[in-house]
Amino acid sequence: MKYKATVDQRDFTLDVDRPGELIVDGENVSVDLMSIDGENLYSLLVDGVSYDLHVERREGLYTVIIEGDRYTVDVGDAHLKELIAMSRRGHEEHGGAVIKAPMPGLVVKVLVAPGDAVAADQPVAILEAMKMENELRNPAVGIVKQVNIVPGQTVNMDDVLIVVAPPEVETVDSASTSPAAVDVAAPPEPAS
């Protein structure tokens, strides 16, 4: 069974065939992966080298934390890739960006209204959580299409707060927002 794994833009080809072995980019390696807590923790031996890993699976992507380094891995075959591409197109129908709540919190301020033109990196709302104010910024230039929040409102993680449409009608190909950016949604900068 052949897989393609993409880690931060680098591709690996892996062949899973015999138990305890793996062919990674043509090289044979011995592997032994054990679950530690039945959830996120794993112990992995690769040719005798021991790794204690933290793994999360979300929306088909694996996040692997190794000694504090975090990697996002996209694993798939041709069929899977197609499915993922389809789901991305679904995302892109929403417009230039869907700004979701990156954590649960209290809306302190809403800085844009529907119809506003917004620049990339422009603050659009201030969300308070754990006693800190966090500015949410718009990831890509566009027009505010929808604002779902008002000041004083409590929001949950991943609630859609604001939807921004692309400034002009563009082909899907030229819309250069990466899928990762859409998923993670509007990484807010610290208030200066």
Next chain:
Amino acid sequence: MKYKATVDQRDFTLDVDRPGELIVDGENVSVDLMSIDGENLYSLLVDGVSYDLHVERREGLYTVIIEGDRYTVDVGDAHLKELIAMSRRGHEEHGGAVIKAPMPGLVVKVLVAPGDAVAADQPVAILEAMKMENELRNPAVGIVKQVNIVPGQTVNMDDVLIVVAPPEVETVDSASTSPAAVDVAAPPEPAS
């Protein structure tokens, strides 16, 4: 809903009625019990006093560990008591004592054979676990009825190793082995 709880031969009457309250032997107390790990750990507040508890449930009995003290609690109403009594009679049909393996281990030596008369506290087998030899002793005088083990055999916890019949035909009432002693089975003494 009234309950009777027996803790080490002391009886308590408890009335569970309104949430957060309990009447214990006629006295109103406020109670708040929370599960900590979804399994064995609980936090209990009784009139503001905080207890962090370890609780196990086995064969209808609750074992509660509080600051290192261990209590076995038998809770029930009339109906439940009857069921328990029935299950006890089932136990007693096996004879004077059923000696179960108190832990998984390796049988090192078998010291009795079917037909042997055995005194109370007489060693009947030696079981090795965690590099230590443990003598299993017969809890009450009787005749060995059945020996299910041979040296070199590995046994699991609670396996029935040896069955001892009462020395004479007795009425069920006069067989004075307590249910707890039967359940725990033949507490072995350290090898001298």
Next chain:
Amino acid sequence: MQKVLIANRGEIAVRIIRAAQELGYPTVAVFSDVDRAALHVRLADEAYNIGPAPASESYLRIDRILDVAKRSGATMIHPGYGFLAENQAFAQAVADAGLSFVGPPPSAIYAMGDKVRSRQAMIAAGVPVVPGTSEGLTDEQVLATAPGIGFPVLIKASAGGGGKGMRRVDRAEDLQDALAAARREAQKSFGDDTVYLEKLVEGARHVEIQVLGDQHGHVIHLGERECSMQRRHQKVLEECPSPAVTPELRERMGAAAVAAAKAVGYYSAGTCEFLLDGNGHDFYFLEMNTRLQVEHPVTEFVTGVDIVKHMLRIALGRKLRVKQEDVEWVGHAIECRINAEDPYNHFLPSTGRVTSLQEPSGPGVRVDSALYEGFDVSLYYDPMVAKLIVRGQNRPDAILRMRRALAEYRIAGIRTTIPLHQRLMDMTQFISGFYDTSYLEQHFTMTHVEGRGFDRIAAITATLLAHQHRSDAINRLAPVGDSEWKRFGRRQGMRVSL
């Protein structure tokens, strides 16, 4: 017989419970609705609900806390840090109720509680202060005065602390927005939007001195803590001793801190924060924190003095047992603050249930934590959920030990700043000891360590799991039997997919 009520939550409540228990004093915890199963509730001898989750309805409710003290028969109240710790009215109310407040006298809290007021007191006491305005300012005054002090300038809340209500301004045109934000935050956090301006001393280190005084006029210092590793004006890690402080400088700064404490009639534990100029010689008083400090364990580790136990004894009127000449600094300690924040995603707060927890231990390691497996980290309180503190024979030893302790630390279910600290322990600037308060924000980004081939390991891991996922799906369609896949279920401790 004494009984100690802890008017706080989280790791500091646990820390104080431990100290009280080790002195043989029963403890009383208070908790909000969301903290019923919190560790401080579980560890205390008694625990009482004081209201809903928002601090303003629970941990800040003086009336309810005093009511619990009365009901439980508590004789002393330790406020911890944050919440009511530097609230003069609370200290006074505790005293008025006939109880011992485990902290300084209300008058000292008052004198140091306002930065403008304390600045004036320090000037009078001959303690050097940072150039800046010395009064609460109107918006117009801020706009008019700032250019004269020169940019960058700091807008600071008079009642503030821990970076709240503080804003750095680099250009005149940013002044108005920053001022509004600072006032809003100050109003919200402290109920007081008074601000002042201060020169931003660049290349400066944040070095603070721990003081300890009794009710009989004896005040000593326990040396400095290096607190320059900061992000958004929040300390990220601390060291004792500071790599920038010589014994001679320690003596001068210590003397200044003792003078500051004596000037306001201070007793109990307190901390004088100083800016240490890049020249390594001049220092300026910033403020005095009239309470136990988050980072007190690094001082405890190198001096062997248990600061919290001393606070409890001092509150009972006991004389200070430790003399200045007895204080020795042996070895080196580092504290990493473990926050429920995602260092890979702009330090966004991370809440949720801790699904797996393994804390480091072994020689020279201490963890002060409020976490346990199954605990829910809520969004209502501070994101700092634990502190990892290590001590080594010297600074390199301590760094190596911190690396191994961080590598052992596992917290699953929430994102934490452990990876940030792992990176910091590898950075030349940290290892060399040459870092100032601007380092973390201006010169540091979370990047992967190159050349370890971990991308390949990540690919292997994800592929094995994806393969198993796929196989599980196939298996669900196949008849149930003694299938090979069955043995490779996702059960704990089981080998995956092979």
Next chain:
Amino acid sequence: MQKVLIANRGEIAVRIIRAAQELGYPTVAVFSDVDRAALHVRLADEAYNIGPAPASESYLRIDRILDVAKRSGATMIHPGYGFLAENQAFAQAVADAGLSFVGPPPSAIYAMGDKVRSRQAMIAAGVPVVPGTSEGLTDEQVLATAPGIGFPVLIKASAGGGGKGMRRVDRAEDLQDALAAARREAQKSFGDDTVYLEKLVEGARHVEIQVLGDQHGHVIHLGERECSMQRRHQKVLEECPSPAVTPELRERMGAAAVAAAKAVGYYSAGTCEFLLDGNGHDFYFLEMNTRLQVEHPVTEFVTGVDIVKHMLRIALGRKLRVKQEDVEWVGHAIECRINAEDPYNHFLPSTGRVTSLQEPSGPGVRVDSALYEGFDVSLYYDPMVAKLIVRGQNRPDAILRMRRALAEYRIAGIRTTIPLHQRLMDMTQFISGFYDTSYLEQHFTMTHVEGRGFDRIAAITATLLAHQHRSDAINRLAPVGDSEWKRFGRRQGMRVSL
């Protein structure tokens, strides 16, 4: 560059990995089939399988361990304690393979490895020994000689240690059975059933001296450890310093231990075990453990000397940095051995999965452990799964700290000896410090502390759970809806039954 292979498992493998990592040396773990997910495997840089669960097929396999050393490029091998730690052939094989053995020279292991031989060496070196036979005895000799020495007498295995192959005999008629059992255990544990007899010095304490020597002839001692709290000749808890040892006695015993070590050309860490007479003055050499000792952390805590790091440095030929006159004993440390045994049921071994784990921490607390949540404690190895060590300013401080640490410790899924230690910390004999090796077995039983009303609390807890159990059963028959009972499910963190 050095690379350290640890030929062991459990908490001691973790301890050694920590020390090596703190020195910057990569580590290599070995594991048996059942230890694939063990903590030492997870923490090491590399890990290799060396065979099935039984130690004789894995951790005792010299060939396989040396093979792993070769494959992994290890340069040093630390044997820990137990397994191959006192195996002269192993030490020799390691040296022959051109690797550094982290321990004493094979000749010293040989000299001290046999109790009869070491006794003769000690007599020659002028170190006092216990009255008894000094040679391997036939069954007939045992029966003939024992009455002459007088009862109670101890039958001891020449190759023994840790109470294995040891039997106390009180009456002549018990001699034969005890001898057979001792020989059987000795044969099984050490492959050698040679035994000797020794007078049982009653009212005696077991006090041992830690020595540390380098390959250049320097030997120092790090003072004593009190090890009299024993059960079935297994140490249960240890203290440093001993409540029975004065500075003058420490000096005399230390000098004897250094003389013993020098007599056999010892280097690395080692421990001379002594019987201290009830008179508090006379002491007798029992044996020397030519390895790292389980209870080494109490010495580390009060002397500040990291024994394991020193062992690694010494193995590389480095000179001892610490001089005898530099060694200071500051404060008091206690270690509680946490065994997977049920103290309420005759200390029967308890195996299974650790379903919940919360280790104590905070100031002055150290946990050396092999446990984590989800780990399976197997029946193949030693029941000691963790050690809890605390340090206090003095002995009462340390006892209070141990109490609070034990109260915080939660291990669910297996039974442990934590409750035993909780009782011991409350016993007058322990608190007073007046206990000897007979105390625990002859004068102690696990009983409840009276007057705390915990039976009532147990009744309340069980009733609430039984009520919930019943309600759940009722609910299963009722239609699914927004039932009140639904909210009181057994889900984690949920309120029960109210």
